[in-house]
Amino acid sequence: MSETERKMFVILISSSHLIVDVSGIQYKVLNKRKGPAVWGHRAQIDRSLYKKHIQNEILATCNLTVEASQVEDLVIEQDVGGKKRTCHGVLTGNSILLFCM
Secondary structure, X not given: XXXXXXXXXXXXXXXXXXXXXXXXXXXXXXXXXXXXXXXXXXXXXXXXXXHHHHHHXXXXXXXXXXXXXXXXXXXXXXXXXXXXEEEEEEEEOOOOEEXXX
């Protein structure tokens, strides 16, 4: 993963809590009687609202192309030792190869 891709991923992940905030139905803190180290924050969200907001966020991301297609196969390379396999792309249902950068 390149530095630019990593930054874009971090930005998307860091904005997901904002999407949970606008899609939330109920918020709760578990283990509140114990110390702050074991508190667990939970949110019940409206699935359709979350889906709509996260799709809008992804589609509005600069330098990101979204392809919607069925994946038929993975393009996988196995290393010389045969233990590590790396996915380099996908073959779509309409016979288009999309490679990872």
